[in-house]
Amino acid sequence: MNAIVSDPELLRQAALNSAEPAVEIKNVAMDYGGTVLALADVSLNLKEGEFLSIVGPSGCGKSTLLKLISGLAEAASGEVLVRGKPVRGTPPGIGFMFQRDVLLPWANVRENIAVGLECAGYPVNDREKRIDELLALIGLEQFGAYYPRALSGGMRQRVALCRLLAYSPDIYLMDEPFGALDAQTKLLMGQELLSIWSRFRKGVVFVTHDIEEAVSMSDRVVVMTGRPGRIKSEYQIDLPRPRDSRNVRKLPAFHRYVDAIWNDIMTESVRAA
Numbered sequence: 301m302n303a304i305v306s307d308p309e310l311l312r313q314a315a316l317n318s319a320e321p322a323v324e325i326k327n328v329a330m331d332y333g334g335t336v337l338a339l340a341d342v343s344l345n346l347k348e349g350e351f352l353s354i355v356g357p358s359g360c361g362k363s364t365l366l367k368l369i370s371g372l373a374e375a376a377s378g379e380v381l382v383r384g385k386p387v388r389g390t391p392p393g394i395g396f397m398f399q400r401d402v403l404l405p406w407a408n409v410r411e412n413i414a415v416g417l418e419c420a421g422y423p424v425n426d427r428e429k430r431i432d433e434l435l436a437l438i439g440l441e442q443f444g445a446y447y448p449r450a451l452s453g454g455m456r457q458r459v460a461l462c463r464l465l466a467y468s469p470d471i472y473l474m475d476e477p478f479g480a481l482d483a484q485t486k487l488l489m490g491q492e493l494l495s496i497w498s499r500f501r502k503g504v505v506f507v508t509h510d511i512e513e514a515v516s517m518s519d520r521v522v523v524m525t526g527r528p529g530r531i532k533s534e535y536q537i538d539l540p541r542p543r544d545s546r547n548v549r550k551l552p553a554f555h556r557y558v559d560a561i562w563n564d565i566m567t568e569s570v571r572a573a
């Protein structure tokens with residue numbers, strides 16, 4: 301008799317090895333209309349359910365890669381496919397989170413989250429209940445009626461994360477989502493994201509300057525060269541899951557990954573200087 305597999309991590313591992321990647325970037329070059337290339341011959345896949353981080357020197361094209369996947373920019377050559385389809389405009393099921401929250405300033409927290417539910421076509425009658433669940437998930441139950449201006453930076457990013465979760469994307473694109481937060485809030489947000497992600501386990505492309513953050517969260521870390529951005533190296537992060545992004549930092553293997561990635565980036569930064 302076949303056992304029914306219900307362990308989310310086992311299901312995710314099976315998806316990781318599934319034939320079709322969630323995102324395929326094939327030999328992509330990109331400029332912004334001038335003579336300076338932002339990306340040159342980049343090929344990269346995101347597997348279904350994979351947590352992939354991209355690190356590299358400033359200006360190497362990390363955000364540009366996210367823009368190409370989300371259809372906000374177009375490659376000069378090469379191809380970008382989402383779930384097997386060439387990207388023309390924003391593909392369905394793509395969710396974006398930026399370093400600066402993009403909350404609606406005239407809407408309160410509940411209304412901001414409702415935007416995500418509306419975009420997802422969530423049934424109108426169930427929305428208030430879902431907003432309650434999402435607020436509880438990120439510990440902001442008491443702040444539903446607050447406007448963004450009355451919240452701290454960390455709280456605003458929590459709401460932005462909540463709205464992203466409300467939209468329930470198939471693929472999460474996160475561009476330094478915690479980059480503007482203080483070190484302690486950043487660590488807490490990383491832990492929360494990891495804990496939430498361990499429940500939904502969708503593909504994530506996570507851009508960061510923080511190598512420890514990248515290693516602590518990811519299945520794989522890709523290092524880019526200085527401009528024009530190419531893939532310099534990649535590291536399969538073989539650390540146990542479920543993972544606590546703070547405790548994992550105590551493992552010797554964690555520090556070996558961080559050192560190796562640091563070396564790669566330093567070489568690039570020196571080359572670019």
Ligand SMILES: Nc1ncnc2c1ncn2[C@@H]1O[C@H](COP(=O)(O)OP(=O)(O)OP(=O)(O)O)[C@@H](O)[C@H]1O
Binds near residue numbers: 357361362363365
């Ligand atoms: N809208 C734009 N117009 C012209 N050039 C741009 C534009 N956006 C980005 N660039 C250039 O493209 C290159 C890659 O930029 P991108 O923002 O993707 O890099 P990044 O690796 O995300 O940088 P950082 O780590 O500093 O955020 C940079 O040289 C940047 O100046």
